[in-house]
Amino acid sequence: MASSSSSSSSKRRRSYDVFLSFRGTDVRNYFLGHLYTALVQSGINTYMDSEDLKKGEKISPALMEAIEESQIAIVVFSKDYASSPWCLEEVAKIMECKEQRGLMVFPVFYKVEPREVRGQRQGYAEAMNKHEVKFGTDSEKVKRWKKALLDAGSLSGWHFMDGGISYIHTKAGACGMLPAHFNIYGKRTLQVP
Numbered sequence: 001m002a003s004s005s006s007s008s009s010s011k012r013r014r015s016y017d018v019f020l021s022f023r024g025t026d027v028r029n030y031f032l033g034h035l036y037t038a039l040v041q042s043g044i045n046t047y048m049d050s051e052d053l054k055k056g057e058k059i060s061p062a063l064m065e066a067i068e069e070s071q072i073a074i075v076v077f078s079k080d081y082a083s084s085p086w087c088l089e090e091v092a093k094i095m096e097c098k099e100q101r102g103l104m105v106f107p108v109f110y111k112v113e114p115r116e117v118r119g120q121r122q123g124y125a126e127a128m129n130k131h132e133v134k135f136g137t138d139s140e141k142v143k144r145w146k147k148a149l150l151d152a153g154s155l156s157g158w159h160f161m162d163g164g165i166s167y168i169h170t171k172a173g174a175c176g177m178l179p180a181h182f183n184i185y186g187k188r189t190l191q192v193p
Contacts, residue, residue: 016047019070021090026078027110031160035074035108067093073103075152077117078110082127088145095148107157118153120146 018039022032032048039046047066067073073094081087097103107117115121120128128149131142 015045016066016070017044017072018046019067019073019094020046020048020076021073021087021094022048022076023078023081023084023087026080027076031110032076035076063090064093067097067103068101071104073097073105074108075105076108076110077112077153079112079123080127081112082117082120082124082145082149083130085131088131088148091152092144092148095151098151105152105155107152107155109157109159111161114153114157114159118150120149124149 020032020036022028024032036046036048047070049063049066067090075091075094094103094105098105107114109117112123113121116124128142128146131145132139135142
């Protein structure tokens, strides 16, 4: 019975509209909960991993498959995002899928500056230095993570700071207020709280 259900599930791949990448300890209970609820209530099939990875555990193949099967990835960059090898593996996979199959990627800079992410400054610099000590300065893994942060941090996105939300187009330097609603992937309009 188990073998037939696993073989049938491998034939029938589930696709997600949106994959959420985030550091749970930073945003899970407030910001991310609201974002996830708003997406789901708008009829958007959203993948949000509900478990924190314990130290020493490997990122699950199911998580990587969820990224591959998604149409859009929203990466919520927060203060401690880069301290998690798991989050860095996610963003590296997300940027790989963007390049290879056109995954749409939207960064959210939650109480961090976009330049902190793409330039690996401040807390991001500290986190990457720790990874270099652990894995080596010439580690291909760390180089891949740094490139993913640079590329993702250079995309247009939303910047959430205390007291306001702004839309940032980092490449052109344009900045304006986030509209009260936006449309994702032809689905119903999502209201942003």
